[in-house]
Amino acid sequence: MNDTRHNSFQNPPISEADGIDSPPPDVVELLKKRGILEAKDIEFAIYYQNKQAALGHNQSLEQVLVRLGLVDRFTLDQMQLEAIHANQALANEVSFPIEEQVRARTHQIEKQLTLLQTAVDINQQVQKSTTLIELIREAVKLVVQYFEIDFAAIFLLDDTSQTLRLCHSNSLIEGAITPTNLEIKTDSLSSVGWVGKYHQVSVTDNVKSAPGAPYLLKFTRSEACLPISADDKFIGVIEVQSSKENRFNQETIEALQIISNFLGPLIFQRRSQEAAKDILGELSMLYQASQGFSHALTRELVIKYCYKTLCQLPHTIYLLCVEGHSLQPFNSPDIPHNEEHVARLQPFTQLSLSTYSEQLTSQEYLLFNENVNSPGMPHELLNAVLGLGYRSSALIPIKCNHKLAALLILCSNETSQIDQNSLQLYQSLSNMASASLDKVWSQSVIERQLNRLQILENVNQVISVEIDLDKLFRSIHQQVTDVMGDVNFIIALYDQESNTIEIPYAYEENQLISIPSFALGEGLTSIIIRTRQPLLLVEDTEKRAEQLGAKVHGSPAKSWLGVPLLVSGDVIGALIVQDLEKEFRFDIDDQQLLSMLAPQVAIALRNARLIFESTLRAERESVATEITKNLWSASDVNTLLRTALGGLGRALNADTGLVQLEINDGG
Incomplete structure (x- = not known):
């Protein structure tokens, strides 16, 4: 931590309790007069304030009224404005000897009134935003414009509660916008990290260097960071910068605190709405996917529909199919061929499934990122995943009959890395595809069995005739x-x-x-x-x-x-x-x-x-009988020999024949 940052905390940072004065009695009177509060409400709030103070939780009466839900922040801000106007009117009626004091006090009140009015105006404008990102963009833009400062940004806490991610920033100075993928750890040396850890306001009046704070601009000389909370739960930080020293005085911090207090519930509300919308969208996609899978009648159609559905989702998707004993990139004639994807997947095609198939199918997914890698991962498979070049990746198996049928690779270079929550939708799609493949496989087994029976029947019929x-x-x-x-x-x-x-x-x-x-x-x-x-x-x-x-x-x-x-x-x-x-x-x-x-x-x-041999034997016996019969009718030797040769020639399909007689002179 540099000296400037350390010196800024010689005096305790301004907290929510210390940074805003308790409402003057006339504010309470106005609340009672308007019928917003009753005497018993105020008595209960003071009682609650004293009880919290006894426990070491010092809170202003203003905070207690809001916390107990007796009055909302917007109404309280309006009452403050009216009280300030009343004080100003009262100041105008004082006697001439204290005119100078009144003028100074009036100037201070007017300045405070202007800042408070600015805060109210900003709150009213950002409330019109319909999405979270629109809300944050509008908020930082209006803070820069209304307060005439050089830079404003909003960081939101991620799901790990250890990292603040820059959502959006704004500046009137060209080239001063900070990259949106910036992350600040809550244990870092920066003011943003400090506020993320202690949930209190931080003001640095003389910034000279900024170790651990990459979001600070080179011309920045003063900085303020305020916590953003909703229902007492810390959710982010609003950070402002100025090229002037001592730019953020007590009145400015009070106005920014009003904005911060208003933004907290609004951000939480927009987040909840968008989360609900995302859930409905996922459910709709899963329903449509289930309908599509139900109509896929072949393995190729199941894989193809799965790939098309996955391509609608935000992460980078790779799909490998099992062909024989290896993995091959998914390829379909009616889907454009991506040569870059094929090149990146080359290491996976060289893996032997006999080695890795069981490990890939025994788990729901395998996760790889900067914080965690699946234990026991083989060296070759780990190198193939790292070779894809992404900050985080996940392998999700698609199975058929308990065997690997395809491998879904989910990749992201976002700073919010892939985790178990972001994998749920992809796992659901994988399970649907696996179930559909099982159905196709079962149907094919039945069809093959029927075909075998039909073939056996056909062969039996052929054999019989x-x-x-x-x-x-x-x-x-x-x-x-x-x-x-x-x-x-x-x-x-x-x-x-x-x-x-x-x-x-x-x-x-x-x-x-x-x-x-x-x-x-x-x-x-x-x-x-x-x-x-x-x-x-x-x-x-x-x-x-x-x-x-x-x-x-x-x-x-x-x-x-x-x-x-x-x-x-x-x-x-x-x-x-x-x-x-x-x-x-x-x-x-x-x-x-x-x-x-x-x-x-x-x-x-x-x-x-046997039939052929029997037929041939019968034909030969018939020929022999016919030849024998003809021989008996021969009258001399020459006729006998001609008859025998003719019959044998016809039976054996021979053109010529020879009979050789051996005459024994000795008798």
């Missing part, structure tokens, strides 16, 4: 496509006798392809046939395949799923789907679907093969 293998393969492929979308589809058949794998049906890149048969080896298909177990690879498939001991030739698929075809415990092949470009294309539900189809497909393939 279709004996042509090629048509059977196409029908099974169509059923799988109806559920999984357009994916590569392969049916592999295993011949145990030759130990080879045949690919009778392969669909890749929107066309049927031919794959030659190959021996059972070390590929993924061979692993399924050996282990007789399903295999799902959706991330780093090449590395996973190597870990399983499989050799991959060519470019590996990004997602690969295969299930064995089993009949009576014997493996006869495999059903395989794959995606060459997208990881996490399949999940456990897809594996279960193929596993449910596999037994029916295996039985259908076995039955079709």
